[in-house]
Amino acid sequence: MxxxxxxxxxxxxxxxxxxxxxxxxxxxxxxxxxxxxxxxxxxxxxxxxxxxxxxxxxxxxxxxxxxxxxxxxxxxPLPAAPATGSADTETSASVDNTKQVENLYSKLPVSRSHIRLLQLLPSENEDAAIHCRLFCTPLDSKGTRPYEALSYVWGSEAKPCSISINGCDLPIGENLYAALLHLRDHSIERTIWIDAICINQDDEEEKGHQVQSMAKIYAKASRVIVWLGxxxxxxxxxxxxxxxxxxxxxxxxxxxxxxxxxxxxxxxxxxxxxxxxxxxxxxxxxxxxxxxxxxxxxxxxxxxxxxxxxxxxxxxxxxxxxxxxxxxxxxxxxxxxxxxxxxxxxxxxxxxxxxxxxxxxxxxxxIFRPKYVYATSQADNFSLDIRPLGELIEMYRARKATKRCDKVYALLGMSSDNPTAAGLFADYNISWKQLFNKLIHFVLSELVSVNGLWDDKEIAIIEGKGCILGEVSSVTRNATWEDRQDVAITWSNAPSYICVKEAWGSCWTLPTTVKSVQEGDVVCLLQGASRPTILRPYNDYWAVIIIAVSPAGDSQATTKDIKWPELLQSTIVFSHNFRLEWDWDINPDKQ
Incomplete structure (x- = not known):
């Protein structure tokens, strides 16, 4: 064409x-x-x-x-630069080859509101070596130096390429090296935030703090560049x-x-x-x-x-x-x-x-997002407030990540239910089992027991008391939103459940999830949980389809100042013992 x-x-x-x-x-x-x-x-x-x-x-x-x-x-606005210079004018005499890579990463200030930015120096020669400067700057609501942020795929762990930063050679991957070559200008410096370079990858504590701030870092960037390769x-x-x-x-x-x-x-x-x-x-x-x-x-x-x-x-x-x-x-x-x-x-x-x-x-x-990060958002708990963490997990856990824990950490900045306040934050010093256990108790309740976890598997065995509220009677694709589904619920006729229908309605519009909701699935409420769970019965256990649902699209599940989660927990009798299997495997045979 x-x-x-x-x-x-x-x-x-x-x-x-x-x-x-x-x-x-x-x-x-x-x-x-x-x-x-x-x-x-x-x-x-x-x-x-x-x-x-x-x-x-x-x-x-x-x-x-x-x-x-x-x-x-x-x-x-053009991204500003702290200084001028050119890679073509940097001579080998100014580069101290004895410096080690660790010299690049002095400790960031104790406050988590500081980040490093990379200044990519220009070159008229497209084949010239890449020279950069790395500097620290505060990430606050005022006065942050304009910068772009790069979104890309790391690729393999091999780092066959090298760039010069502050006179030190830093090994990087091929895909990032190619991106820098294409982003380098002929005459002006370019200021960019790149996770692989701007975060000290050998410092697990710093990495956790910086990962926790990534939503804010990308929100404050003047532009995000998606590099496809x-x-x-x-x-x-x-x-x-x-x-x-x-x-x-x-x-x-x-x-x-x-x-x-x-x-x-x-x-x-x-x-x-x-x-x-x-x-x-x-x-x-x-x-x-x-x-x-x-x-x-x-x-x-x-x-x-x-x-x-x-x-x-x-x-x-x-x-x-x-x-x-x-x-x-x-x-x-x-x-x-x-x-x-x-x-x-x-x-x-x-x-x-x-x-x-x-x-x-x-x-x-x-294009609809505000130019500035809201003043009430602090570096430690800033979030994009898109959906509750449980729903985000069910929507996106089939996506790829180099580390299993990143399937959780990558979604914290999008969560609307503040997992950080509950002690769930990016921590690369804990095991997958520890993280998965924290996640389950945050999404469900401290009252459930987690009796089966593995460091090499994305599966958990959960036990707890609960009650069956109703059954899925039909599932149809939403007429307006291609990525949503309309789920009709038939509620139990038990007198103590009368408030359920009033609280949550009989038709829910839910996001499309990795495991599709089907007719015959069961809606239950676990003791201590603020949101219902959709399950599928098997011989001796219940498979989790959606770990925590926000009924009718209401992330808080409240209506007319009535706190329905508290009301339901106080009126419903949790008489069933549930043995749940929350399996993140997307093998279609298990559907």
Whole structure:
């Protein structure tokens, strides 16, 4: 699907006022290769992020009565640098080869609000060695130096490459080295936060503290750069086709809005008059465009970045996202809009598509997030407040992580129920068994007993008292949200359970989870738990399908100032002894 700049310019000229046309062209600007961008990276870094998704775009322009009131985006500030310099001017005489890597990492201040940032020095020679500076800065609500943050896949544990930082050689992995080569500018320094470099990976205590602050680090970044890896299998063409699909989708939305009188007067007048021969030709070409590189797009979507668990928090916190693969790049919002327009859901395995869908959903939300971290959020307990930890675990535990414990730690910054206050935080000095035990008691109750845990398995045997509240009578896909399901519940007729239906309703809208809810599954409440659990009966045990559910999408499960969890715990008799198996294995045979 070759690009047609003339087609795009012609269509914009005849259908949009000048200021709206300028915003549209800036938002969906084409991204060329490194040679095309030589000498202009400073302008690229100040390019604005898209301001509206398609649906809200049409709502906004319907309320706009003239083009003079249409909002224009402002530019992102260039990342500032603490000093100037060039890798080309750094001589070997200034590098003390006797320094060891550990000299890079002096102790951070006791306060957890400090981080290190990497200053990537420029070079006009693309093959030159990479030289950087590493410095410490406070991560507070005011005065933090502007920086970008990198989201990428570490890859293998091997570190065959090396970069120079403050005169010391630091071994790094191939994927990160390639990313730095593509991010390095010809003339200006670039300030970036990169976990593998900015965190002392040999200091477990520091690593735990910094991991606990990662949601805030990505939230305060001026931009998050998603690095998918080197160009391969026509990935540059794939990104361009995704961008074009987003552009055409936006054009179509604007034309529809104009015809429905949901647009500024200038656009409506242009849309209501008879089409010129040029407009007819443009419309015909738009309608006949075909996807020429579907295989390349599908290959791109199978890259490991889309399957990792840490990337969820990184894009969930971001305010502006750039997707980069080799020299090609596209705005994060345009990337998601293009994928939606291409409708490739039936072209990939269902589990992989679900992972892609969940991460693109988070990317699309970046443009709505506040510019500054809320003043009430402290470094030690800042969270994105997306969902309770139990639900996040059930949604995302099938994603990949190098360390098993990261399947929990990567989600703490997204949790809405403050696990840190309960003593559940990133601690790389404890075993998986200890962490899993803490997690179970936090999500369920201190009253349950954990009688089976293994350091090499993601499975737990849990025992406790509880009661059966009802049964799942039907499960259907939500008509509005592709990643949600509507679950109908038939409640028990026991008199003491009358308040259950009033508290939680009979139809729940739940997120799609790793183990699908099925008709016949049982809803129970364990003694001491604040949320119900969905179980599936087997011969001598109950399989956990969803460890803790927020009924009807209410994360607090409260209505009209009534604290339902406390009320239910005080009125229900917990007469059943449950033996539960919480198995994170995603083997389909166990479904």
């Amino acid at each position: 070759a690009s047609s700049p003339q087609l795009r310019r012609s269509f914009l000229k005849v259908t949009m006022p000048r200021r709206l046309r300028s915003w549209f062209q800036t938002t969906f600007k084409r991204h060329g290769n490194a040679e095309d961008r030589k000498g202009s990276k400073d302008q690229e870094q100040s390019r604005p992020a898209p301001l509206l998704v398609l649906s809200t775009f049409t709502q906004h322009i319907s309320a706009t009565t003239s083009t003079s009131s249409f909002p224009l985006p402002t530019s992102l 080197e160009e391969a299998a026509s990935s540059d063409q794939a990104l361009e086709e995704i961008r074009i699909a987003a552009e055409l989708s936006m054009l179509e939305e604007i034309r529809i809005a104009a015809k429905r009188d949901q647009a500024p007067e200038e656009i409506r007048i242009a849309a209501q008059r008879d089409q010129t021969p040029e407009e007819i030709r443009i419309a015909a070409e738009l309608s006949t465009r075909q996807l020429n590189n579907k295989a390349g797009i599908l290959t791109l979507l199978q890259r490991s970045w889309f399957q990792r668990i840490w990337v969820l928090q990184e894009v969930a916190a971001a305010r502006h996202i750039l997707i980069k693969c080799g020299s090609a790049e596209v705005d994060g919002f345009a990337f998601c809009s293009g994928l939606k327009a291409l409708n490739l859901s039936n072209e990939l395995p269902a589990d992989l598509w679900a992972q892609i869908l969940s991460v693109t959903y988070l990317i699309r939300g970046a």
